[in-house]
Amino acid sequence: MIDLRLLREDPDRVRASQRARGEDVALVDSLLSADERRRSSGVRFDELRSEQKSLGKLIPKATPDERAELLKKAEQLKTDVKTAEAEQNEADEETKRLLLQLGNLVHPDVPVGGEEDFVVLETHGTIRDFAAEGFEPKDHLELGEALGAIDVERGAKVSGSRFYYLTGVGALLELALVNAAIAQATEAGFTPMLTPALVRPRAMEGTGFLGQAAENVYHLEKDDYYLVGTSEVPLAAYHMDEILDADKLPMRYAGFSPCFRREAGTYGKDTRGIFRVHQFDKVEMFSYVAPEDAENEHRRLLEWEKQWLSGLELPFQVIDVASGDLGASASRKFDCEAWIPTQGKYRELTSASNCDGFQARRLSVRMRDGKKVQPLATLNGTLCAVPRTIVAILENHQLADGSVRVPELLRPYLGGREVLEPISK
Structure with a gap:
């Protein structure tokens, strides 16, 4: 597979390679989109997990009245974390699936064309x-x-x-x-x-x-x-x-x-x-x-x-x-x-x-x-x-x-x- 950083930094090069191979150019944009979802869902998951850990430290120190509200919030966070993790895993799998479909980048000196264009x-x-x-x-x-x-x-x-x-x-x-x-x-x-x-x-x-x-x-x-x-x-x-x-x-x-x-x-x-x-x-x-x-x-x-x-x-x-x-x-x-x-x-x-x-x-x-x-x-x-x-x-x-x-x-x-x-x- 190619380096995802290269895809993000120079998607036009990857599109040109796909075009030269006679392969689906739209795959590049689908992969970019999946990679963006993967990264953003990862950030969202990390933020929620951090909030969940911080909340967990507050609960033992809270008053009885505060504890009830914090526990309610913790329960919601637990659901949100599971949802974010599922979204992250789904985006990660989609990124890997699309990345495996992408061919290697064609060397710039390779003649462009089909079987007879060597x-x-x-x-x-x-x-x-x-x-x-x-x-x-x-x-x-x-x-x-x-x-x-x-x-x-x-x-x-x-x-x-x-x-x-x-x-x-x-x-x-x-x-x-x-x-x-x-x-x-x-x-x-x-x-x-x-x-x-x-x-x-x-x-x-x-x-x-x-x-x-x-x-x-x-x-x-x-x-x-x-x-x-x-x-x-x-x-x-x-x-x-x-x-x-x-x-x-x-x-x-x-x-x-x-x-x-x-x-x-x-x-x-x-x-x-x-x-x-x-x-x-x-x-x-x-x-x-x-x-x-x-x-x-x-x-x-x-x-x-x-x-x-x-x-x-x-x-x-x-x-x-x-x-x-x-x-x-x-x-x-x-x-x-x-x-x-x-x-x-x-x-x-x-x-x-x-x-x-x-x-x-x-x-x-x-x-x-x-x-x-x-x-x-x-x-x-x-x-x-x-x-x-x-x-x-x-x-x-x-x-x-x-x-x-x-x-x-x-x-x-x-x-x-x-x-x-x-x-x-």
């Missing part, structure tokens, strides 16, 4: 000219089936659409990617973590995934648990209700977990293969930093992602995501999009988001710098979303005979194997 910041690598090489590229599913690496038919039989099996070299390729990603993150100073896939409501709400993203979250109603769509959720909640020492920051974690997404609203989109699925594994970077270091850490996360994709020898571009395409918790987000030959376009593989103090306030994660205690900043960055990375590797490194060249980075994790060959061979 700005390309950088382009890396060379897109292969398959025509010049004399063959038509196959898509990842055709390649994966020939390699004995992907089985979507049995995935659908067992679990339904958008599920799959990784088999043989496909399973080995996932393990190689995960191990290589964790190795890079560990070398960069991240602590590797295996995180829970089920979390309580507060963890999911605290990270901002029960607002606009709620439709894509799986909820186990009987037990009131949520399946995470990213290990960002348990990593953000790891230090929930804690105060961290400023001299121990930054604290960086690399979480590996299964991820579950309903993919609501994507009917008919990316239905072939394993690009858009309901369950996948991912390595996620997560940082706790001092607020003043958040923007620098955001750039660091992006550099680690670029290092990773360059190591996989993939052509990719970096984009500054437009305001209307930001998640509720992010003030700014950079995506790395890899070239997918059979689609003829770049598609998202990794992302890096700066959440400033938004998640920290909701989860009560603070830092102590001397005597000062304040919310810190959290950031997250995908290092390797496994299925999409496999898609990009198979399509970009395929050879004319249907085999796939293994990037040098992954060879030590695949027993030195340089080529993945079709099982028919």
Whole structure:
């Protein structure tokens, strides 16, 4: 959540952020009104309680005639205090409810617009000219089936659409990617973590995934648990209700977990293969930093992602995501999009988001710098979303005979194997 003091001092900035996101601007005025009621009812409650205490001291000293009048007044005050307390609690709950609906403030440098209004910041690598090489590229599913690496038919039989099996070299390729990603993150100073896939409501709400993203979250109603769509959720909640020492920051974690997404609203989109699925594994970077270091850490996360994709020898571009395409918790987000030959376009593989103090306030994660205690900043960055990375590797490194060249980075994790060959061979 944002700082209420900022809302009071500069409501126009918050309105502009809501407008840039394409969200309800009227929410800002509703929140201001609720906050004013909360503060005024709090003052009223404190005044009545003070009067009640003062009256309580007078009653024992009063004469019999005065005592009767004071007791009558005390009874009325008791009723008034209860009413004021109820009004204060109601206004406080309303303020919290509205505040949780408000997205993070959009960074001033973020391009304004919808999904297609991103700005390309950088382009890396060379897109292969398959025509010049004399063959038509196959898509990842055709390649994966020939390699004995992907089985979507049995995935659908067992679990339904958008599920799959990784088999043989496909399973080995996932393990190689995960191990290589964790190795890079560990070398960069991240602590590797295996995180829970089920979390309580507060963890999911605290990270901002029960607002606009709620439709894509799986909820186990009987037990009131949520399946995470990213290990960002348990990593953000790891230090929930804690105060961290400023001299121990930054604290960086690399979480590996299964991820579950309903993919609501994507009917008919990316239905072939394993690009858009309901369950996948991912390595996620997560940082706790001092607020003043958040923007620098955001750039660091992006550099680690670029290092990773360059190591996989993939052509990719970096984009500054437009305001209307930001998640509720992010003030700014950079995506790395890899070239997918059979689609003829770049598609998202990794992302890096700066959440400033938004998640920290909701989860009560603070830092102590001397005597000062304040919310810190959290950031997250995908290092390797496994299925999409496999898609990009198979399509970009395929050879004319249907085999796939293994990037040098992954060879030590695949027993030195340089080529993945079709099982028919």
